[in-house]
Amino acid sequence: MAEKILLEAKDLVKEFPAKGRKKVHAVSHVDLTIRAGETLALVGESGCGKSTLGRTLIGLIPPTAGTVTFEGTDLTALSQKELAPYRRQMQLIFQDPYASLDPRMTVRDIVAEPLETYGVCPDRAATTQRVRELLDEVGIPEEFLYRYPHQFSGGQRQRIGIARAIALRPRLIVCDEPVSALDVSVQSQILNLLKDLQERFALTYLFISHDLSVVRFMADRVAVMFLGKLCEVGTGADVYARPLHPYTRFLLEAIPQADPRLRDDEKNLLQGEIPSPIDPPAGCRFHTRCPYATDRCRTEPPSLRPLEGRLVACHRAEEL
Amino acid sequence: MDEYTLKIEHLSSGFFTERGYVPAVDDVSLTIGKGQVVGIVGESGCGKSMIARSVMGLLKYPGRITGGSIILAGQELTGLTDRQLQPIRGKDMAMIFQEPMTSLNPVVPVGKQMREALLLHENMSKAEAKAEVIRMLSHVGISEPEKRYNAYPHELSGGLRQRVMIAMAMICRPKLLIADEPTTALDVTIEAQILRLIRDLSRETGMSVLLISHNLGVIAQMCDKVYVMYAGKIVEQADALTLFDKRAHPYTRGLMDSVIRLDASPQRLPAIGGVVPNLLRLPAGCAFAPRCPHAREICHTERPELEQIGPGHWCRCFERGRS
Numbered sequence: 197m198a199e200k201i202l203l204e205a206k207d208l209v210k211e212f213p214a215k216g217r218k219k220v221h222a223v224s225h226v227d228l229t230i231r232a233g234e235t236l237a238l239v240g241e242s243g244c245g246k247s248t249l250g251r252t253l254i255g256l257i258p259p260t261a262g263t264v265t266f267e268g269t270d271l272t273a274l275s276q277k278e279l280a281p282y283r284r285q286m287q288l289i290f291q292d293p294y295a296s297l298d299p300r301m302t303v304r305d306i307v308a309e310p311l312e313t314y315g316v317c318p319d320r321a322a323t324t325q326r327v328r329e330l331l332d333e334v335g336i337p338e339e340f341l342y343r344y345p346h347q348f349s350g351g352q353r354q355r356i357g358i359a360r361a362i363a364l365r366p367r368l369i370v371c372d373e374p375v376s377a378l379d380v381s382v383q384s385q386i387l388n389l390l391k392d393l394q395e396r397f398a399l400t401y402l403f404i405s406h407d408l409s410v411v412r413f414m415a416d417r418v419a420v421m422f423l424g425k426l427c428e429v430g431t432g433a434d435v436y437a438r439p440l441h442p443y444t445r446f447l448l449e450a451i452p453q454a455d456p457r458l459r460d461d462e463k464n465l466l467q468g469e470i471p472s473p474i475d476p477p478a479g480c481r482f483h484t485r486c487p488y489a490t491d492r493c494r495t496e497p498p499s500l501r502p503l504e505g506r507l508v509a510c511h512r513a514e515e516l
Numbered sequence: 517m518d519e520y521t522l523k524i525e526h527l528s529s530g531f532f533t534e535r536g537y538v539p540a541v542d543d544v545s546l547t548i549g550k551g552q553v554v555g556i557v558g559e560s561g562c563g564k565s566m567i568a569r570s571v572m573g574l575l576k577y578p579g580r581i582t583g584g585s586i587i588l589a590g591q592e593l594t595g596l597t598d599r600q601l602q603p604i605r606g607k608d609m610a611m612i613f614q615e616p617m618t619s620l621n622p623v624v625p626v627g628k629q630m631r632e633a634l635l636l637h638e639n640m641s642k643a644e645a646k647a648e649v650i651r652m653l654s655h656v657g658i659s660e661p662e663k664r665y666n667a668y669p670h671e672l673s674g675g676l677r678q679r680v681m682i683a684m685a686m687i688c689r690p691k692l693l694i695a696d697e698p699t700t701a702l703d704v705t706i707e708a709q710i711l712r713l714i715r716d717l718s719r720e721t722g723m724s725v726l727l728i729s730h731n732l733g734v735i736a737q738m739c740d741k742v743y744v745m746y747a748g749k750i751v752e753q754a755d756a757l758t759l760f761d762k763r764a765h766p767y768t769r770g771l772m773d774s775v776i777r778l779d780a781s782p783q784r785l786p787a788i789g790g791v792v793p794n795l796l797r798l799p800a801g802c803a804f805a806p807r808c809p810h811a812r813e814i815c816h817t818e819r820p821e822l823e824q825i826g827p828g829h830w831c832r833c834f835e836r837g838r839s
Contacts, residue, residue, distance in 0.1 A: 241703035242674075349791050350560075379559040379730060380774045384787035391784070406703060409776035413785060436778055450708040452733030454775045456756040459737055465712065466705040469673050 202232040202368060202400050203253060208262035210245075210252050220473050222248040224424040225262070227500065230368065235394065235401040237415035237432070239408060239447075243470055245424040246404050250370045253402065254286040255279055284314055287361040291373035293353030297345040303356055304341045307331065310363045330359040333396075334389060351382035355389065362393060370402045375410060387413060408451055412436055420444045423481040424473055430506025440508045442516060443482050480511070488512055520587070521691050521724035522548040522571065527584035529570045530748075530795075538795045540566040542748040543584070548692065548741075553718055553725040555739035555756075557732060557771070561792055563748040564728045568694045571726075572611050573601040589691050607637040610685035614697035616677035620669040627653070627665030630684045637688050649687065656683040656713060675706035679713070686717060693718070696728045711738060732775055736760060741828075744768045747793055747803035750822060754829040764831040766808045802833070810835045 210223040222245040230236050230253075238246045251257045253264055255271050264271045266282055274282070290296035297306055307327045310316075317323040328338045334355040345353055354374060361369055371390065375383040387410065393399060403414050411418060412432060419429045420441065428441040439445040446466040468485045471477055480498050483489040492511050500509040510516075524546040531538040541563045548554045556564040569575050571586050573593065586593040588609055593601065613619050621629055627649050634645040646665070653661035656679045669677055678698065685693055695714060699707035715738060718725050729735055735742055735756070742759045744752040744767065752765040763769050770788040790807040793799060799806055805815040814834050822832045 241705065351791065379792075380732075380771060381559065381788035382791070384774045384785040385789075388784050388787060408704065409778060412778050413776045413781060432781060446705060448778070450704045451778070452707070452711065452731065452737045454732040454736045454760070454772065456736045456739075456760050461712075461715075463708075465708050467709075469675055469706070470703075 200232040201229050202267060203230040204228070204265045205253055206263045206265070208249070208252060208264065209260045210248050210257060211260045214474050218474050221424050221476055222473060223252060224476070226426055228419060228426065228429070230400060230402060232367075232400055233398055234416040235403050235414050237403045237405060237411040237418045238421060239405055239411050239418060240421035241406060241470055243473060244421045245473065246421050247372055249421070250372055250402055250404050251288075254288065254368065254370055255283060256288070284310075284364045285367045287364065287366040287369050289357055289361045289369060289371045289374045291376050293350050293357055293377060296357055297353055299345050302342045302344060303331070303336070306345070306356060307359045307363055310360060314364060316364065330363055333362070333393070334359045349382070350378050351385060354378065354386050358389065358393070362397065365397065366399070368400045368402065370404065372404045373406065376405070376407065383410070390414070408447060420447070423471060423476055425481055426500055426507070426509060427482065428506065428508050429500070434506055440503060440506065440513045441510050442486050442488055480509075488516055519549065520547045521550050521552070521589055522546070522726065523587040524567070524571070525585045527567065527570060527581070527586060529566055529575060529579065529581040532578040532580065536796055539748050539798070540795065541570065544750055546743055546750070548724045548726060550724060551718060551722040552740045553715065553727055553738050555727045555729060555735040555742045556745055557729055557735045557742060558745035559730055559792060561795070562745040564745050565696050568611060568696050568726065568728055571694060572605060572609065573598065603637065606633050607688045608690055609692040609694065610688070610690040611694040611696065612678070612681045612685050612698050614700045616674070616681040617669060619681065620677065622669055625666045625668055626672070626680045630680070630687055633684065633687050652683045652687050653680070656686070657709070658683070674702055675709065678702060678710055682710070682713060682717070689721060690723060692724045692726065694726045694728070697730070698727070699734060700729070700731070714738070732772060744771070747798065748795060749803065749832065751804065751832045752830065754826070758826065758829050762826065762829065764825055764829070764836045765833050766810050766835070767804050
């Protein structure tokens with residue numbers, strides 16, 4: 197695996213204004229590195245801030261504080277104009293293939309748009325030819341060139357979204373729940389496609405998902421997020437075989453296993469709901485749901501520290 | 517008294533559209549015993565939700581039941597008018613949906629919505645009904661039920677809303693609960709809580725459950741018996757252990773192979789090629805034949821019947837056991 201760092205976030209904060217003088221603490225002091233050529237998965241439950249973090253990392257949302265460095269350049273210090281050449285190197289694939297494609301545009305125009313915006317091809321004919329090649333790369337037959345999004349299935353639409361995302365030959369693609377809206381059999385096709393494209397075009401993925409099975413298949417490294425903070429970062433193999441953070445452990449145990457012999461009526465379930473990001477708990481943000489919380493967890497926020505070849509934010513990681 | 521809570525025989529239902537009849541459910545037979553949890557698994561458009569709506573009498577024009585019978589606790593439901601169904605719906609059978617927000621009234625506090633069912637079906641005063649609602653809210657694990665009684669749906673989280681839906685469905689102690697993708701919109705830790713709640717309620721009260729899901733994990737964890745559906749037909753049925761151990765139909769096997777394992781990371785995932793067929797233009801032979809890696813000539817020309825291949829194990833395939 198490549199060790200070169202492509203993107204690095206330091207002390208990244210994103211807050212949104214809420215009712216009154218309150219703030220939604222969507223991303224709170226996150227440090228994260230993405231290495232060239234890897235798939236880093238960002239996993240967590242809804243509202244944990246994973247999509248906001250993904251969008252802040254590629255400059256779609258300006259951070260409240262902190263820096264994002266892309267190959268040594270601090271993106272947060274750049275003007276919108278200066279940011280443009282970096283933007284084309286960072287693309288996004290969306291969750292909902294029904295909402296993310298303009299229903300009034302043909303497939304040709306949808307995929308051609310980024311090419312035209314950046315003036316990649318000399319003329320219209322060359323652009324159309326390039327669109328054909330891109331569609332071929334994602335498995336959409338070229339006779340569908342002038343069809344509209346509603347004439348495609350969910351899986352085909354997601355392929356079109358992927359063709360658009362790879363059109364500018366980006367370095368980094370943020371995949372935000374790219375298969376959550378798809379049926380299982382189609383889901384496998386899209387995941388395989390993403391892996392093939394990664395190999396072919398040396399892509400780096402930030403793969404955002406709530407689905408731990410999908411993450412297991414896709415990720416080289418996994419970052420687990422809870423309420424705006426990272427709890428654990430490590431290789432997929434390490435994190436799944438021996439999760440160190442209690443939240444990671446509960447997440448993995450909660451997955452319904454597709455084997456009736458593995459039914460466990462007594463298994464330990466995480467109680468309660470996710471606290472509000474408007475008023476996050478003091479200390480460790482997970483302490484209100486954590487059965488192992490002590491007084492220290494209730495007052496002192498744990499930092500993300502190295503342990504057993506990964507990073508963990510838990511005061512009690514060693515003893516548990 | 518019938519031994520089955522629900523007995524569906526040769527049910528067909530579909531939509532009459534401008535482009536022709538869409539056979540969403542084609543000759544489906546299914547039984548659910550008392551206290552049993554029975555699953556229907558399949559992908560979008562396979563007809564699984566259409567069965568649920570047929571049973572509940574919730575098909576809207578242009579959808580219609582075109583044949584067969586649905587017997588709930590000994591009573592035939594097909595042919596009943598909406599008015600005749602009303603005392604049964606909500607009382608003897610109830611349904612919960614994937615997205616509780618679409619089935620809750622956004623402008624009425626949840627407690628009041630739940631009370632309606634009791635005032636309609638049970639001979640209770642308003643005060644008695646309110647007490648019963650609060651008892652039920654607490655029973656499904658909602659803290660501070662007196663406070664939640666007056667909450668509007670938008671004030672609750674997704675998990676809480678689904679608990680409210682379950683409490684609402686349970687309030688008249690139905691014989692049958694139909695749960696259509698009840699946890700698909702929920703996070704995994706909340707999903708586990710809701711599944712356990714449904715199972716515990718079924719065990720406690722002897723209520724039967726028809727669980728509809730695309731998720732084989734949910735099916736494996738919950739169901740006694742499972743029906744696998746493809747393009748409107750049942751292609752395989754067995755008790756859960758048999759189905760997962762001795763999966764016979766190529767579609768069932770394709771689905772199960774697509775499940776990602778957590779203890780390994782292969783370079784590629786097995787996938788079922790192609791897409792679900794258009795119900796308006798079903799192939800002449802087996803509906804799965806165009807996607808099936810084992811299809812022979814006969815599979816493209818003739819439609820296989822559902823045949824028994826083991827104790828309680830049925831499969832609709834010419835090639836089963838050979839491929």
